[in-house]
Amino acid sequence: MHHIDDEQRRIRLGRRHLLARSLRASSVVKVADAVVALHATDAATVYLSTCARLSEPNVETVERALYEDVSLVRLLSMRNTLFAMSTDAARFVDASHARAVAAKERRTFLKHLREDGKGLDEHWLAEVERGTLTVLDERGRATGSELSAVVPSLRTKITVFPGTRQETVQGVASRVIRLLAADGRIRRDRPRGAWTSSQFRWTATTPWPAADPAEARTEVARRWLFSYGPATEADLKWWTGWGVRETRQALAAVTAEEVSLDSGASGWVVPGDLAPEPPPEPWAALLPGLDPSAMGWTDRAFHLRADHRGALFDRAGNIGPTVWWNGTIVGGWAQRADGELVWRLLSDVGREAVRHIEQEAAGLSAWVGGARVTPRFRTPLERELTA
Incomplete structure (x- = not known):
């Protein structure tokens, strides 16, 4: 069996994730496709991850891709998490993940409506969704608060998990908007605040055309293996959120090649992707929380020491x-x-590394400018550094 060692995996990461300075991209789409999809739960992550891989990083370039030419779109998809990806990738991710996520979200919300006991059902929900879409068609875009002010049913409150310790009263507006977005009938438009804000406006859009889920899973697996391979079956299963059967079917459909890894586990690559790659020039990077290069594998031992976790x-x-x-x-x-x-x-890591890191830190400070970035998910070291 062909062997790919950890050093080669790190070389591939630097090259294929466009992190070495000489390999950085000129477009947002190229960045997104290089990592398949960008984590978008935290609004700032999309900008920070993208600009870390752009040859000329700036906020306006990312905003243009998100809100003007809409070449970068957000989908609730892998692991029921919000990701941003190119429109080319989105048509596959929609069929491989987003449709199933949207269906599950709808089933869960309808269950909560029934349990609330007010007689709210799928017919009531359909009417609320129609009213919300009508307002967006008339206005072009609106925030959740602005929609609730015009659509009275969005101000409805329900009790979820009644009779349990988790019982709580919840407004339906965010749930209805989440369903419409998951179905691809609305999308996030420019936020009310700066690029770090998560208070988005919403605008109507057209759902993605239907596609065969199995074929879409094959294409997602192929793209992911090229960007993250060699990787284990467990890595692919974790990143996609698929079950074991779906993961193995996708690997078989890709006709992935098995390789051995330094960990002793078996890894997989796309067919023919066995040749060693030359190392790029020495590189440093400052990546945000939830960056794809850090969140791409369940086993990160080849690039992260256990005592740093x-x-x-x-x-x-x-x-x-x-x-x-x-x-x-x-x-x-x-x-x-x-x-x-x-x-x-x-x-x-030595003086050369420190010099490169200082250069990257200066570049990051320059394009971030006066914006303030606080990660949504705060870690011990991040809290300590900001104390």
Whole structure:
């Protein structure tokens, strides 16, 4: 069996994720496709992850892709998480993930409506959705609060998990908007605040055309293996959120080739992707929390020391802002309330690495400008650096 060692995996990461300075991209679409999809739960992550891979990073380029030419779209998809991806990738992710996620979201919400006991059902929900879409057609775009002010049913409150410890009263507006977005009938438009804000306006859009889910899963697996391979079956299963059967079917449909890894596990690559790649020039990167390069595998041992995890992850397993050197996570960074960007090394990487990291930190500070970035998922090191 062909063997691919950890050093080669780190080389591939730097090259294929466009992190080496000479390999950075000129367009947002190229960045998104290089990592398949960008985590978008935290609004700032899309900008920080993209600009870390752009040859000329700036907020306006990412905003144009998201809100003007809409070449970058957000979908509730893998692991029921919000991702941003190119429209080319989105047509496959919609069929492989988003349709199933949307159906599950709808079933769950209808169950909560029935349990509330007010007689609210799918007919009531359909009427509320029609009213919401009508307002968006008339206005062009609106926030959730603006929609609730015009559509009275959006101000309805229901009791979820009645009779249990989790019982709580909840407004339906955010749930209805989430369903419409999951179905692809509305999308996020420019936020009310700066690019770091998550208070989005919404605008009507057209759902993606139907496609065969199995064929879509094959294409998603192929793209992911090229960007993240060699990777294990468990890595692909975790990243996609598929079951074992779906994961193995996708690997078989791709005709992925099996390789051995330094960990002793079997990895998989796309057919013919066995040749070693030359290392790029020495590179450093400051990546945000939930960045794809840090969240791409369930087994991160080839680029993250086990004794660094406690400082860099929150209790739910979300990784915070990280400092990288030649394919390895070596520290973390944060932005203080006064705008100062600070970082700390967890490994001794030498003077050359420090010089490159300082250069990346200066570049990040320059394009972020006066914006303040606080990760949604805060980690011990990030909290300590900002204290």
